[in-house]
Amino acid sequence: MVHSDQEDRMTLDVYRGQAHDRARTWTALTPDERRRRATEAAALKDPDTLWSLTEAHLTLHAASGVLTSRHTLTSYRAGIRAFLHHATHRAWSILRPTADDVQAWIAEMLTQGRAIATVRVRVAAAAALYRALRWAGATAAHPFEDAVVPKDRRHGLEKNAPYTADQVDLAVAAASAHPTRASELRALLLVLAHAGLRIDEALHLRWEDVHLDPDSARLTVQSGKGRRSRSVPASPRLRAALSAYRILPRTRAHRGDFIFPYRTWRGAARHVRPLFEHAQEPGGFRGFHALRKAMGSRLYQQLGDFAAVAEVLGHADINTTRGYVRIGEERARRAIDSW
Incomplete structure (x- = not known):
């Protein structure tokens, strides 16, 4: 029998285990099937499937891997949804965006009054999405490689x-x-x-x-x-x-x-x-x-x-x-x- 305090100690490990299990839904696929599903999700701009793919890539290949914090994952998921919403509104092709498309999105967020820190997180989230799409073989695009977000030169206070x-x-x-x-x-x-x-x-x-x-x-x-x-x-x-x-x-x-x-x-x-x-x-x-x-x-x-x-x-x-x-x-x- 597992006592309650032992159960609490297992909470974070269970969460990590769940993230690893979710990643298997992608790693268990053949390369062709993974590419097919990722390509289809990108064509549909399907936020849930594209987030699942991104989370799997972060869990397996990001610097923190399975230890990536929940806060980071939550922020990235929201950032990807914001990116897909913009891409839908602008009728972008997710798999073939241009550097100008990306820079226009950044400019639009800043024009709307988004904080520079918020813009940076959203850009990082979208860049993570494209790393995942490249991992799946759905695209070779690096649209965020040269993206420029202005530095926030205000003092922290x-x-x-x-x-x-x-x-x-x-x-x-x-x-x-x-x-x-x-x-x-x-x-x-x-x-x-x-x-x-x-x-x-x-x-x-x-x-x-x-x-x-x-x-x-x-x-x-x-x-x-x-x-x-x-x-x-x-x-x-x-x-x-x-x-x-x-x-x-x-x-x-x-x-x-x-x-x-x-x-x-x-x-x-x-x-x-x-x-x-x-x-x-x-x-x-x-x-x-x-x-x-x-x-x-x-x-x-x-x-x-x-x-x-x-x-x-x-x-x-x-x-x-x-x-x-x-x-x-x-x-x-x-x-x-x-x-």
Whole structure:
């Protein structure tokens, strides 16, 4: 008999196994049949079949392979649907697009006001589709090989500024007033804003990763990026919130030993978004990453050490951490204040 905690540990492996099994629907075919099905799907602009083909190729041949994150797969699937919608509207031949077609699509997305980051993800998704079509032998086209997407030269804080400490506190206060999820939402907000976890890391946090001893309170974080793990100190407020949440009775909504019941960031956002709207924050909810940036920005202001902040946040490249703060402005302010 498999105990519930063992079942939870198997969840990610089951998902990976399912992805591998789905890939077999394509690898089990003869090369001629694979090419026929891929060609037919491209002619029909069939989003489900073309996504199935792309997922199979990503699972078998992408750098992360079967470890490709669910978030990446979800983003790519949406990107491929957007590409196919555009190709249908413009009456493109999927198997014979031109570089001008691709560049016109990019220009149209930018003209519509799509964020450069969104355009980049959609282009990456469409490029993955064509790698899969070439793998299936349906085309030899490389339409995205020379595609140009402008660089976003805005500072990271302009694209998505971190919440201030006051804004976080207002949201936490709104969470504390929630009629049924107060402890849960308060704990989630502080895991993101005080420990700086990515939302995917927070949703995969287990109670065995939480150490609440007052002298060494910390979280052991299993990162989906590079499959690294790191230890993050827990603030007194976070420790108190997790302690209060931990003693609550478990419900069927909870996923075994996972701390939070949400399976996806969308599920979590559905409950977190109203907290910021209730707090009447300008612009409302700006996403979970603004909470992570709040932690990184606040920590840098206290430490003045990018390497230390990068280690806590799990950044492989310290330049990523630099996008969390405006060093020049802060240093100039301190210098000018002393004049």
